Amino acid sequence: MNSPKEMMNSILILLLCALFSSTSHAVLQNFCKADLRLQQTPTGYPCLPSESVTADDFKSSFNGKPGIPVPTNAVLYPAAVQNFPIVNGGRISGGLVELAPGGSLPLHTHGANEILIVFSGRMDVGLLTPRRAYQNTLGPRDFTYFPEGMQHYLINSGPGKAVAFAAYSSDGPPFNFLHLTLFSNNVSSPILSDVSFIGEPDIRKNKARFNGTG
Numbered sequence: 001m002n003s004p005k006e007m008m009n010s011i012l013i014l015l016l017c018a019l020f021s022s023t024s025h026a027v028l029q030n031f032c033k034a035d036l037r038l039q040q041t042p043t044g045y046p047c048l049p050s051e052s053v054t055a056d057d058f059k060s061s062f063n064g065k066p067g068i069p070v071p072t073n074a075v076l077y078p079a080a081v082q083n084f085p086i087v088n089g090g091r092i093s094g095g096l097v098e099l100a101p102g103g104s105l106p107l108h109t110h111g112a113n114e115i116l117i118v119f120s121g122r123m124d125v126g127l128l129t130p131r132r133a134y135q136n137t138l139g140p141r142d143f144t145y146f147p148e149g150m151q152h153y154l155i156n157s158g159p160g161k162a163v164a165f166a167a168y169s170s171d172g173p174p175f176n177f178l179h180l181t182l183f184s185n186n187v188s189s190p191i192l193s194d195v196s197f198i199g200e201p202d203i204r205k206n207k208a209r210f211n212g213t214g
């Protein structure tokens with residue numbers, strides 16, 4: 001006859017065995033190079049066969065790449081699933097942000113938490129919440145945190161170029177720029193003015209600038 005204590009011990013051992021076997025399965029699946037020709041799903045792209053993955057898939061470079069220009073004298077260099085498919089489903093990505101003198105990255109959000117580390121130059125950064133804003137000036141080796149879904153901005157406040165590294169808790173968080181959400185649409189200017197508290201002349205001016213209509 002088993003004592004209650006012996007039974008508890010057997011249950012514990014069974015649970016540990018189950019945990020161990022499930023983690024060792026996970027280890028076999030710990031990378032999945034995206035097949036970018038197929039449709040992205042909520043958990044990532046379908047995988048290419050792991051036998052086709054080589055060391056080259058684990059290395060990439062921004063050298064010689066143009067980056068993504070943002071109208072305000074900023075260039076983004078993402079290291080995300082779309083250009084670095086080995087991170088598919090890995091819940092992580094990164095990128096370089098370069099701000100020319102006088103440049104900025106206007107208000108935006110991501111579907112990911114972000115840590116931003118400044119390499120060179122100086123950046124004024126701000127995090128906006130419905131109740132208050134958190135503003136800081138960052139120099140080389142300083143870093144900051146932008147939580148998922150919160151509006152934030154970067155302004156080059158130094159005399160030269162400013163460069164930062166950004167890490168994201170998602171394999172490819174889109175940039176949702178507030179100015180595009182507000183002005184690159186076809187909602188009529190009077191309605192947008194009513195619901196945004198922005199004057200109609202400014203709405204019309206910015207719709208013209210950011211390819212909106214209405």
Ligand SMILES: *[C@@H]1O[C@H](CO)[C@@H](O)[C@H](O)[C@H]1NC(C)=O
Pocket residue numbers: 186187188214
């Ligand atoms: C805006 O565009 C959508 C299609 O993208 C269309 O269905 C809608 O009627 C347009 N609205 C106006 C006010 O033009």
